Amino acid sequence: MRKIQNEVLKSQLIKQWGYDQQFSFDVMAAARLVLFPAKSLLVQAPERPQNLLYLVKGKTKLYDTQANGKVTLIDFFTPPCFIGEMELLDPASSSFTVQAIEDCWCLALPMADYREKLLHDTTFLRCVGQYLGRKNARNIQTFSQNQAFTLAQRLAGFILLTANQDIYEEKHTQVAQYLGVSYRHLLYVLADFVEQGYLEKVGHHYRVCTPDKLAQLAHEVSWPGTD
Amino acid sequence: MRKIQNEVLKSQLIKQWGYDQQFSFDVMAAARLVLFPAKSLLVQAPERPQNLLYLVKGKTKLYDTQANGKVTLIDFFTPPCFIGEMELLDPASSSFTVQAIEDCWCLALPMADYREKLLHDTTFLRCVGQYLGRKNARNIQTFSQNQAFTLAQRLAGFILLTANQDIYEEKHTQVAQYLGVSYRHLLYVLADFVEQGYLEKVGHHYRVCTPDKLAQLAHEVSWPGTD
DNA sequence: CCTCCACTATGAGATTTCTCATACTTACCT
DNA sequence: AGGTAAGTATGAGAAATCTCATAGTGGAGG
Numbered sequence: 001m002r003k004i005q006n007e008v009l010k011s012q013l014i015k016q017w018g019y020d021q022q023f024s025f026d027v028m029a030a031a032r033l034v035l036f037p038a039k040s041l042l043v044q045a046p047e048r049p050q051n052l053l054y055l056v057k058g059k060t061k062l063y064d065t066q067a068n069g070k071v072t073l074i075d076f077f078t079p080p081c082f083i084g085e086m087e088l089l090d091p092a093s094s095s096f097t098v099q100a101i102e103d104c105w106c107l108a109l110p111m112a113d114y115r116e117k118l119l120h121d122t123t124f125l126r127c128v129g130q131y132l133g134r135k136n137a138r139n140i141q142t143f144s145q146n147q148a149f150t151l152a153q154r155l156a157g158f159i160l161l162t163a164n165q166d167i168y169e170e171k172h173t174q175v176a177q178y179l180g181v182s183y184r185h186l187l188y189v190l191a192d193f194v195e196q197g198y199l200e201k202v203g204h205h206y207r208v209c210t211p212d213k214l215a216q217l218a219h220e221v222s223w224p225g226t227d
Numbered sequence: 228m229r230k231i232q233n234e235v236l237k238s239q240l241i242k243q244w245g246y247d248q249q250f251s252f253d254v255m256a257a258a259r260l261v262l263f264p265a266k267s268l269l270v271q272a273p274e275r276p277q278n279l280l281y282l283v284k285g286k287t288k289l290y291d292t293q294a295n296g297k298v299t300l301i302d303f304f305t306p307p308c309f310i311g312e313m314e315l316l317d318p319a320s321s322s323f324t325v326q327a328i329e330d331c332w333c334l335a336l337p338m339a340d341y342r343e344k345l346l347h348d349t350t351f352l353r354c355v356g357q358y359l360g361r362k363n364a365r366n367i368q369t370f371s372q373n374q375a376f377t378l379a380q381r382l383a384g385f386i387l388l389t390a391n392q393d394i395y396e397e398k399h400t401q402v403a404q405y406l407g408v409s410y411r412h413l414l415y416v417l418a419d420f421v422e423q424g425y426l427e428k429v430g431h432h433y434r435v436c437t438p439d440k441l442a443q444l445a446h447e448v449s450w451p452g453t454d
Numbered sequence: 455c456c457t458c459c460a461c462t463a464t465g466a467g468a469t470t471t472c473t474c475a476t477a478c479t480t481a482c483c484t
Numbered sequence: 485a486g487g488t489a490a491g492t493a494t495g496a497g498a499a500a501t502c503t504c505a506t507a508g509t510g511g512a513g514g
Binding site: 455456457458459460461462463464465466467468469470471472473474475476477478479480481482483484 | 487488497499501506510512
């Protein structure tokens with residue numbers, strides 16, 4: 001995580017998403033603009049996040065690491081999006097790991113200093129409530145719609161969502177579990193994508209050759225965190 | 228909706244779910260205990276709910292009715308569960324229809340009288356935030372796990388969830404869409420359930436003959452709103 | 455009464471996806 | 485260096501699920 005000293009960019013991003021309107025105090029001064037480089041961790045379970053983050057640019061994924069080391073993909077976030085709001089609201093909640101897929105810019109509010117303030121800020125609490133409710137509504141719609149699509153369609157969307165700089169390098173085992181299909185079938189479809197020329201295998205990962213073709217395949221598939 | 232005058236039952240239900248601890252004022256006196264008979268509507272879109280409800284007993288389903296009359300199943304609720312909290316928090320949110328699957332008991336707080344109070348009650352807002360966050364986390368887990376199951380397994384769970392007094396009478400078209408399978412396949416599996424003796428066709432609906440067998444089939448499948 | 459439309463119902467053949475078996479590779483532990 | 489575990493890879497046959505075609509039924513409205 002790197003702090004970005006750029007007040008112009010910061011206030012532009014705040015305006016862009018109406019960040020300051022979600023608080024009843026002057027968050028402009030309190031929040032810092034930070035950059036998480038691709039693949040770095042925004043939150044590392046089981047540590048609790050130190051900041052309430054607000055993702056303004058970039059894509060992240062959330063996953064759970066079991067005691068035995070098994071990793072389970074759970075969700076994806078795209079701007080605008082709070083990160084760490086559950087841990088703030090719910091001391092009992094377990095926290096998960098959040099990783100940057102590509103470079104991510106966030107507005108960060110240190111929990112240590114603002115936790116109490118936030119928990120008594122009705123403007124903020126109402127906004128978070130709305131945010132969670134809308135996110136939930138969209139997720140339900142998304143998931144129940146998506147199960148009607150074929151793996152090729154869902155995988156196309158998944159690749160576009162998780163690729164960074166046209167490089168796709170998710171673990172097949174995790175993806176198969178996340179998409180709810182067998183490992184075998186995932187490989188079949190992936191091989192077919194290579195066959196079709198949509199992907200190219202480069203060493204241990206894949207290069208996206210024709211994002212447009214994949215987007216076309218995925219045309220109706222929507223993803224969590226995406227609007 | 229029928230108001231139930233039973234202070235003993237009311238305070239027992241409030242204690243059972245810790246309802247009063249989610250508010251900073253004396254909700255014991257403010258809330259009324261009401262009963263929605265099976266199949267009645269708790270909320271009827273596009274009207275906005277008049278009460279903030281808290282489901283303490285019974286099962287409900289939420290669906291959307293399109294302009295053209297098409298009905299889409301969206302979600303299910305089981306206790307403990309707020310109903311109408313999104314409409315309270317988010318004046319912009321569209322409201323959906325919520326229907327009682329079986330007789331439902333709710334604690335009702337009139338929005339007209341308490342809206343402002345609730346929107347400034349940080350205890351309540353924090354609790355709703357936690358509730359929404361947990362619900363969301365569980366839904367994501369549920370949905371992404373469930374897509375790995377076969378229709379027979381998911382349908383078994385669905386029937387148990389939506390049947391009232393062992394009578395299952397959902398519309399096949401709606402269910403097929405909700406479960407993300409073709410109408411054709413749904414009928415195959417339903418016919419198989421009859422073949423197996425799990426269900427019996429009675430006029431225009433089905434009677435659940437062996438809930439235990441269905442539960443066994445559904446054993447690992449979890450449902451939204453279920454813990 | 456007739457018509458239209460949504461829902462129900464069933465068959466046949468095609469596609470998608472799964473299970474199981476079997477290897478090879480890489481990382482890590484000892 | 486040997487051993488183990490996880491991830492990768494591929495084949496073959498089976499099961500789940502889809503699409504399309506075709507029909508019957510019941511209710512709403514003219």
